[in-house]
Amino acid sequence: MPVTLTHWGAYDVAVVDGRRIDVRPVTKDPDPSPLGANLAALADHPARVRRPAVRRGFLEEVASGRRGRRSDRRRGDDAFVEVDWETALDLVAAEIDRVRTEAGPASIYAGSYGWASAGRVHNPQTWLFRLLGLVGGFTRTVNSYSYAAAEVILPHVAGNFFDVLGNHTPFEELARHGRLVVAFGGLPAKNTQVENGGTYRHLAPGGLRALRDGGVRIVNVSPLRGDVDRSLSATWLPIRPGTDTALILALANTLVAEGLADRAFLDRYCSGVGPFLRTVADCPPEWAEPICGVPAPTIRELARDLAAGPSLVTASWSLQRADHGEHVYWAVIALAALLGQIGTPGGGFGIGYGSVNRVGSAESRFSLPRIPAGVNPVKGFVPVARITEALERPGAAFTYDGATHHYPDTRLVYWAGGNPFHHHQDLGRLARAWQLPECVVVHEHMWNALARHADVVLPAATLLERDDVGSSPQTGTIVAMPRILEPIGEARTDRAIFSGVAHRLGVGGPFDEGRDDRAWLEWVWAETVDRAARDGVALPDLDGLFAVGAVDLPRPPEPRVLLAPFRDDPDVAPLRTPSGRIELHSEVLAAFGHPDVPAGPCWRPPLEWLGAPLASRFPLHLVSNQPATRLHSQLDVGAASQAGKVAGREALRMHPSDAAARGLAAGDVVRVHNDRGACLAGVVVDDGVVEGVVVLPTGAWYDPVEPGGLCRAGNPNVLTSDRPTSSLAQAPAAQSCLVEVTRWEGPVPELTVDRPPTFVDRP
Ligand SMILES: Nc1nc2c(c(=O)[nH]1)N[C@H]1C(S)=C(S)[C@@H](COP(=O)(O)OP(=O)(O)OC[C@H]3O[C@@H](n4cnc5c(=O)[nH]c(N)nc54)[C@H](O)[C@@H]3O)O[C@H]1N2
Numbered sequence: 018m019p020v021t022l023t024h025w026g027a028y029d030v031a032v033v034d035g036r037r038i039d040v041r042p043v044t045k046d047p048d049p050s051p052l053g054a055n056l057a058a059l060a061d062h063p064a065r066v067r068r069p070a071v072r073r074g075f076l077e078e079v080a081s082g083r084r085g086r087r088s089d090r091r092r093g094d095d096a097f098v099e100v101d102w103e104t105a106l107d108l109v110a111a112e113i114d115r116v117r118t119e120a121g122p123a124s125i126y127a128g129s130y131g132w133a134s135a136g137r138v139h140n141p142q143t144w145l146f147r148l149l150g151l152v153g154g155f156t157r158t159v160n161s162y163s164y165a166a167a168e169v170i171l172p173h174v175a176g177n178f179f180d181v182l183g184n185h186t187p188f189e190e191l192a193r194h195g196r197l198v199v200a201f202g203g204l205p206a207k208n209t210q211v212e213n214g215g216t217y218r219h220l221a222p223g224g225l226r227a228l229r230d231g232g233v234r235i236v237n238v239s240p241l242r243g244d245v246d247r248s249l250s251a252t253w254l255p256i257r258p259g260t261d262t263a264l265i266l267a268l269a270n271t272l273v274a275e276g277l278a279d280r281a282f283l284d285r286y287c288s289g290v291g292p293f294l295r296t297v298a299d300c301p302p303e304w305a306e307p308i309c310g311v312p313a314p315t316i317r318e319l320a321r322d323l324a325a326g327p328s329l330v331t332a333s334w335s336l337q338r339a340d341h342g343e344h345v346y347w348a349v350i351a352l353a354a355l356l357g358q359i360g361t362p363g364g365g366f367g368i369g370y371g372s373v374n375r376v377g378s379a380e381s382r383f384s385l386p387r388i389p390a391g392v393n394p395v396k397g398f399v400p401v402a403r404i405t406e407a408l409e410r411p412g413a414a415f416t417y418d419g420a421t422h423h424y425p426d427t428r429l430v431y432w433a434g435g436n437p438f439h440h441h442q443d444l445g446r447l448a449r450a451w452q453l454p455e456c457v458v459v460h461e462h463m464w465n466a467l468a469r470h471a472d473v474v475l476p477a478a479t480l481l482e483r484d485d486v487g488s489s490p491q492t493g494t495i496v497a498m499p500r501i502l503e504p505i506g507e508a509r510t511d512r513a514i515f516s517g518v519a520h521r522l523g524v525g526g527p528f529d530e531g532r533d534d535r536a537w538l539e540w541v542w543a544e545t546v547d548r549a550a551r552d553g554v555a556l557p558d559l560d561g562l563f564a565v566g567a568v569d570l571p572r573p574p575e576p577r578v579l580l581a582p583f584r585d586d587p588d589v590a591p592l593r594t595p596s597g598r599i600e601l602h603s604e605v606l607a608a609f610g611h612p613d614v615p616a617g618p619c620w621r622p623p624l625e626w627l628g629a630p631l632a633s634r635f636p637l638h639l640v641s642n643q644p645a646t647r648l649h650s651q652l653d654v655g656a657a658s659q660a661g662k663v664a665g666r667e668a669l670r671m672h673p674s675d676a677a678a679r680g681l682a683a684g685d686v687v688r689v690h691n692d693r694g695a696c697l698a699g700v701v702v703d704d705g706v707v708e709g710v711v712v713l714p715t716g717a718w719y720d721p722v723e724p725g726g727l728c729r730a731g732n733p734n735v736l737t738s739d740r741p742t743s744s745l746a747q748a749p750a751a752q753s754c755l756v757e758v759t760r761w762e763g764p765v766p767e768l769t770v771d772r773p774p775t776f777v778d779r780p
């Protein structure tokens with residue numbers, strides 16, 4: 018039976034009746050993810066894009082010559098005309114050519130952020146960048162929605178973010194040497210189902226059990242009890258969202274006040290200790306208590322507990338997706354510095370244990386070679402979550418990491434493998450700004466909101482419809498991903514689509530280098546075999562790989578302890594910070610002189626939190642976390658995702674007292690709203706949610722009743738704000754969001770995004 022690899026697991030796939038599929042997790046996976054059930058929807062769902070299609074209004078604009086920057090377009094609310102591939106590719110090539118000649122290549126916005134699918138050959142972004150690089154370039158984006166604030170702050174505090182991320186101490190090591198793990202944002206099992214690039218074995222659940230079995234106590238500091246699995250018997254410390262930094266500073270205050278801080282560690286390994294201690298002196302537990310809702314005696318007790326033995330302080334990535342999110346990790350690292358255990362096997366700090374499968378794994382890694390994406394001659398960029406502002410304000414200045422840059426004059430947007438109408442905040446505002454460019458080209462599998470907001474929609478073959486190879490970055494397993502189904506309708510691989518455009522733009526030769534899908538797969542495999550041979554590992558040839566399905570790289574686990582070399586000798590292995598030490602105060606940030614960029618970790622009240630003036634009108638804090646039942650918005654129409662819906666809408670969790678105060682009961686349909694927008698949701702009553710907090714996971718397919726209107730499906734990003742974390746990182750801050758919830762009266766509008774849009778004949 019063929020195997021395929023997804024970001025959430027590897028599955029044996031059986032084809033039933035030619036088109037339907039039946040999936041089972043591979044037997045080598047010790048903790049398989051039930052998300053496999055969503056895959057069946059890829060096979061033959063009515064919402065699949067089957068033919069190239071062009072928005073009716075776009076064809077009219079092209080015919081009339083009424084182009085330019087306009088806000089009166091109907092993207093997201095227009096009919097489509099299905100066309101043949103020749104027509105569609107001619108159109109796309111002509112638009113790229115027109116925009117790069119008339120306005121310059123920087124007017125092509127092709128950050129194209131998103132997770133796409135597992136598989137090395139058919140990564141759509143690679144091919145997009147390769148194509149556009151060959152015809153003059155494009156505006157790219159920097160950082161990710163996952164951890165943009167962390168990526169920018171870490172180099173000022175503890176060195177390159179990815180050096181830290183890739184070298185976390187494994188769970189097993191913590192289990193042997195540790196005693197206490199305090200996890201801000203928990204260690205949610207739901208999130209460890211996933212790993213970018215593919216997950217072959219789910220190892221994090223076993224790692225978490227090892228912690229428990231090793232007698233390590235876990236404290237779950239979170240608005241949600243479920244952020245640590247019940248079976249791990251964690252202590253739940255409920256906290257108000259957006260206030261962790263205040264709690265952390267109060268823990269630091271207690272350590273210093275009670276003589277529990279490790280002065281020798283601070284002296285040898287840190288810089289900026291004096292200013293930091295002055296900040297901390299002003300943050301006693303009594304100051305933090307009314308902010309975070311944790312009683313002062315509990316804060317003191319936790320601080321003493323942390324100092325009593327090997328302790329790890331870790332924070333999920335979600336915490337930095339908030340106003341001033343940069344400061345959470347700074348505070349976490351500073352707290353760990355006071356405890357003096359950074360670089361030891363049972364203590365220190367963590368960034369994202371429990372956020373994905375990989376963090377905390379000891380397995381050695383092997384990364385497959387990448388298809389060369391070429392060179393992008395355009396140097397300008399946009400921080401990934403500033404997309405709306407970039408569209409709204411061409412030429413406007415923005416600051417990023419201390420420097421001033423300018424937004425491009427975007428005329429053409431090209432997206433393949435991501436969904437901004439899932440991932441971006443304040444979707445109503447995005448939908449308005451999205452009307453302004455002259456052309457939007459999208460490759461999609463599904464008629465989701467992104468496809469509906471495009472001018473040209475090109476049907477992309479799914480991972481089930483192409484030969485590819487993928488690797489699980491965590492377990493060093495390489496997986497053959499054979500074509501299991503014929504492409505649906507007229508779908509083509511992303512590579513083949515881009516190649517068609519490249520030929521029309523006169524760069525088909527350098528784009529293809531004489532290779533088709535099969536030849537590129539062979540190229541990747543030949544490079545892989547070479548790379549493995551240099552490590553002394555012999556791999557089969559491509560047919561051999563496809564015959565066995567998956568190969569494990571016989572490499573031993575790599576025991577590692579985060580920042581151990583630095584601890585051994587900070588002069589020999591300094592950090593990649595200006596001082597080479599952990600910076601508890603940054604002269605570089607001080608010199609930036611931006612009022613919203615403090616030079617040391619501190620708690621600033623977010624614009625939206627339960628203590629904000631706005632809470633009088635919108636008294637509930639919305640946590641829009643990652644969904645347990647799918648990956649982002651992918652396959653929201655799938656069986657696992659649909660099984661989690663309440664009354665056909667995304668489930669909203671709320672505390673019994675908040676439900677009672679609004680006369681709500683489990684199963685009710687509600688309207689969740691604030692000044693930015695509104696959506697429907699189905700109520701789940703749960704005393705494992707802090708009072709005043711509601712939880713609505715991301716990923717329901719955006720389905721507005723009218724442009725910018727009520728989302729019928731329950732996408733929380735109609736509510737979230739797209740204000741940046743600060744002018745330092747310009748990072749997404751979805752978690753700082755207040756809402757109100759009221760009962761939905763009257764008939765519940767039917768969903769429309771689970772079927773294709775209206776098709777009409779060519780005008
Ligand atoms: N409120 C709120 N918003 C958030 C977050 C949050 O916590 N709260 N989290 C943020 C985070 S961390 C992330 S990473 C983002 C995720 O945002 P995205 O990565 O954009 O979300 P996905 O749903 O994975 O989008 C992938 C899209 O690519 C399509 N696709 C899959 N494979 C292929 C392919 O081979 N070819 C083509 N052409 N298309 C393909 C899928 O159909 C899907 O529409 O969301 C962010 N948004």
Ligand SMILES: Nc1nc2c(c(=O)[nH]1)N[C@H]1C(S)=C(S)[C@@H](COP(=O)(O)OP(=O)(O)OC[C@H]3O[C@@H](n4cnc5c(=O)[nH]c(N)nc54)[C@H](O)[C@@H]3O)O[C@H]1N2
Nearest residue numbers: 163202208238239241258259333334335372642643648649
């Ligand atoms: N099943 C599944 N797993 C996924 C993904 C998915 O879409 N589905 N997406 C993957 C991706 S792209 C990423 S980046 C990671 C993201 O990993 P994270 O960012 O860590 O994931 P979240 O689920 O957003 O947040 C984890 C928990 O933090 C808690 N939290 C939120 N705000 C606060 C706060 O202010 N204080 C405290 N103490 N806790 C808070 C929430 O209760 C939430 O459940 O997840 C990955 N894993």
Ligand SMILES: [Mo]
Nearest residue numbers: 161162163164
């Ligand atoms: Mo992410």
